[in-house]
Amino acid sequence: xxxxxxxxxxxxxxxxxxxxxxxxxxxxxxxxxxxxxxxxxxxxxxxxxxxxxxxxxxxxxxxxxxxxxxxxxxxxxxxxxxxxxxxxxxxxxxxxxxxxxxxxxxxxxxxxxxxxxxxxxxxxxxxxxxxxxxxxxxxxxxxxxxxxxxxxxxxxxxxxxxxxxxxxxxxxxxxxxxxxxxxxxxxxxxxxxxxxxxxxxxxxxxxxxxxxxxxxxxxxxxxxxxxxxxxxxxxxxxxxxxxxxxxxxxxxxxxxxxxxxxxxxxxxxxxxxxxxxxxxxxxxxxxxxxxxxxxxxxxxxxxxxxxxxxxxxxxxxx
Amino acid sequence: xxxxxxxxxxxxxxxxxxxxxxxxxxxxxxxxxxxxxxxxxxxxxxxxxxxxxxxxxxxxxxxxxxxxxxxxxxxxxxxxxxxxxxxxxxxxxxxxxxxxxxxxxxxxxxxxxxxxxxxxxxxxxxxxxxxxxxxxxxxxxxxxxxxxxxxxxxxxxxxxxxxxxxxxxxxxxxxxxxxxxxxxxxxxxxxxxxxxxxxxxxxxxxxxxxxxxxxxxxxxxxxxxxxxxxxxxxxxxxxxxxxxxxxxxxxxxxxxxxxxxxxxxxxxxxxxxxxxxxxxxxxxxxxxxxxxxxxxxxxxxxxxxxxxxxxxxxxxxxxxxxxxxxxxxxxxxxxxxxxxxxxxxxxxxxxxxxxxxxxxxxxxxxxxxxxxxxxxxxxxxxxxxxxxxxxxxxxxxxxxxxxxxxxxxxxxxxxxxxxxxxxxxxxxxxxxxxxxxxxxxxxxxxxxxxxxxxxxxxxxxxxxxxxxx
Numbered sequence: 071x072x073x074x075x076x077x078x079x080x081x082x083x084x085x086x087x088x089x090x091x092x093x094x095x096x097x098x099x100x101x102x103x104x105x106x107x108x109x110x111x112x113x114x115x116x117x118x119x120x121x122x123x124x125x126x127x128x129x130x131x132x133x134x135x136x137x138x139x140x141x142x143x144x145x146x147x148x149x150x151x152x153x154x155x156x157x158x159x160x161x162x163x164x165x166x167x168x169x170x171x172x173x174x175x176x177x178x179x180x181x182x183x184x185x186x187x188x189x190x191x192x193x194x195x196x197x198x199x200x201x202x203x204x205x206x207x208x209x210x211x212x213x214x215x216x217x218x219x220x221x222x223x224x225x226x227x228x229x230x231x232x233x234x235x236x237x238x239x240x241x242x243x244x245x246x247x248x249x250x251x252x253x254x255x256x257x258x259x260x261x262x263x264x265x266x267x268x269x270x271x272x273x274x275x276x277x278x279x280x281x282x283x284x285x286x287x288x289x290x291x292x293x294x295x296x297x298x299x300x301x302x303x304x305x306x307x308x309x310x311x312x313x314x315x316x317x318x319x320x321x322x323x324x325x326x327x328x329x330x331x332x333x334x335x336x337x338x339x340x341x342x343x344x345x346x347x348x349x350x351x352x353x354x355x356x357x358x359x360x361x362x363x364x365x366x367x368x369x370x371x372x373x374x375x376x377x378x379x380x381x382x383x384x385x386x387x388x
Numbered sequence: 389x390x391x392x393x394x395x396x397x398x399x400x401x402x403x404x405x406x407x408x409x410x411x412x413x414x415x416x417x418x419x420x421x422x423x424x425x426x427x428x429x430x431x432x433x434x435x436x437x438x439x440x441x442x443x444x445x446x447x448x449x450x451x452x453x454x455x456x457x458x459x460x461x462x463x464x465x466x467x468x469x470x471x472x473x474x475x476x477x478x479x480x481x482x483x484x485x486x487x488x489x490x491x492x493x494x495x496x497x498x499x500x501x502x503x504x505x506x507x508x509x510x511x512x513x514x515x516x517x518x519x520x521x522x523x524x525x526x527x528x529x530x531x532x533x534x535x536x537x538x539x540x541x542x543x544x545x546x547x548x549x550x551x552x553x554x555x556x557x558x559x560x561x562x563x564x565x566x567x568x569x570x571x572x573x574x575x576x577x578x579x580x581x582x583x584x585x586x587x588x589x590x591x592x593x594x595x596x597x598x599x600x601x602x603x604x605x606x607x608x609x610x611x612x613x614x615x616x617x618x619x620x621x622x623x624x625x626x627x628x629x630x631x632x633x634x635x636x637x638x639x640x641x642x643x644x645x646x647x648x649x650x651x652x653x654x655x656x657x658x659x660x661x662x663x664x665x666x667x668x669x670x671x672x673x674x675x676x677x678x679x680x681x682x683x684x685x686x687x688x689x690x691x692x693x694x695x696x697x698x699x700x701x702x703x704x705x706x707x708x709x710x711x712x713x714x715x716x717x718x719x720x721x722x723x724x725x726x727x728x729x730x731x732x733x734x735x736x737x738x739x740x741x742x743x744x745x746x747x748x749x750x751x752x753x754x755x756x757x758x759x760x761x762x763x764x765x766x767x768x769x770x771x772x773x774x775x776x777x778x779x780x781x782x783x784x785x786x787x788x789x790x791x792x793x794x795x796x797x798x799x800x801x802x803x804x805x806x807x808x809x810x811x812x813x814x815x816x817x818x819x820x821x822x823x824x825x826x827x828x829x830x831x832x833x834x835x836x837x838x839x840x841x842x843x844x845x846x847x848x849x850x851x852x853x854x855x856x857x
Binding site for chain 2: 360
């Protein structure tokens, strides 16, 4: 019985992230539109876009290899798995023993590696530009991300997300400078990884300035739908990660009771809304930076995370 | 201004070319009226414009472009459209017409260089044009444009057209500058017919021209910021642009004020409550626009993108005779409203803003300052709008030639026309400011990175339709 219940909860978590991801994207777009005095597309527009793309035929470049056709499924699967592992409404899920932060970074890293390959596969100049920029950004974002993981793991004593969230929710954690620095660094990395302003602009039509969009420019139909869904999942993943590490309130403990789970889901959706709105505001008040400023931006994240680690070593109370 | 027409021999032609090359003359236009080739030049020191005609022999004329590069594309266009060859020209590739066969882009060789080809169809809804970049990673080594995709054959359609049809064609050369084109065409036609528009029409023309300038500058300022992904400015400037267009519709019955300026006057008087509508617009713009200017100036992330990006060197702006914000942001103090000048601007007070930085930021600031000047001009015009007729009767005056320049929002529009004995247009030439701005875009991207090109391009906002005509 308990096994079935656990299984159902894990399944619910996977479905929840899959269903909520386009909504979060739609919500961010809606808030941005309202901030610009526009009405904006309806909240459900991303779902409609996905349905439309699913129904459309796929147009393939003549010289596209099998890799090009396989990669959307691969990227989607990897991102979905990674997003499902982050505790959202309840900790101690069936597969939470696999929810290791380093593992999640590795899964996302492989997804990006393949997407960069796909960008170059058709041999167009834009795909090449996109892939080279994406790899430049990720080569700076990944070390910063790992440093962030080290800081939090040093404080929480584990890289297991459930354990980390439980620790952050306890009274033990207190107010720590190193955690503050890690939060800023994680936010910077999340913005870069999700191709948001000021690193990239998900809404641009200018081929020459694109990073992520240039890489997937050759995709169409269901392939594009999967890639867009994966991008939405990735945004949800990072928002969930920030919520679970720095605002773990309301996450249901590993008990069998409906009320905590209900509270957990409500708290989770509330956190997504707050963080999504913050992202929209941030994206509205800032312009995109020059491509060669991105290393400085991400370098700041790396330095902050490094500083946090050092502080942590200097004194346990930081 | 003084305007002189002259037919010259080879020596006269070559002397003009030498004066262009040494910088004592500025090229305003080079076009064909077979069998002749005509060149309009401006002596900026004294403000004299001269149009010289060289009668070709065996369809050939001595090249201008070899000594004075701004003429190269004009010579290529003359070859495409009129089959007159510039002897000794260094570049004989087609320009406006696209015959079958491979178009040879200029070479840039080096081990690490790669080419990026963009267009003619772009990802956004913009006009078509092809850009061939040679880049070393992110750094641009060379940009070469290929235009002509929207060549509509306006000048060919104008040949032998009655004046009213030609007026409509001129107004459709570049939709965003339809007032400026209509204005210039009307002035040129009036010169050929030896008539003058009544005072009220003259003021109404300027009113339309300033409204068009306002609407386009609002659109441009927003669009430039949007290309740096700062959509807040885009949305707010979009509102101002829309208000301006609505005021134009309320006053003249057409948002873009197309076909309202005709030879002899204007086709429609301002609506009864037009002045009130415009005063409301001015109040609203004066309330909102300073906040937007401050927002532009105080957003560090935006300034970081626009300052020192896409610099046009002042010597290039001078050599190419770049008009509009491209020239004025690079220290070329030229505005067709002041020199050669035309009515009613000689009776209105306005400043011509001038900057020397030549970067994207300077081109934005020129637009901002021009918006302020246009607001003042509109106020002066509605305050001193004379009463009276809005159109004079057109009378056949026999054959004649007319020449006019007006200041569109992006720079000077040149119109030259020749009427035949029946008052029909025998030949008309329309030259957009973009002819001398597009080549500067190629120089402005030097040392910039690929990702900054859209921002440079938007700050130029050259016309494809007006250039390709």
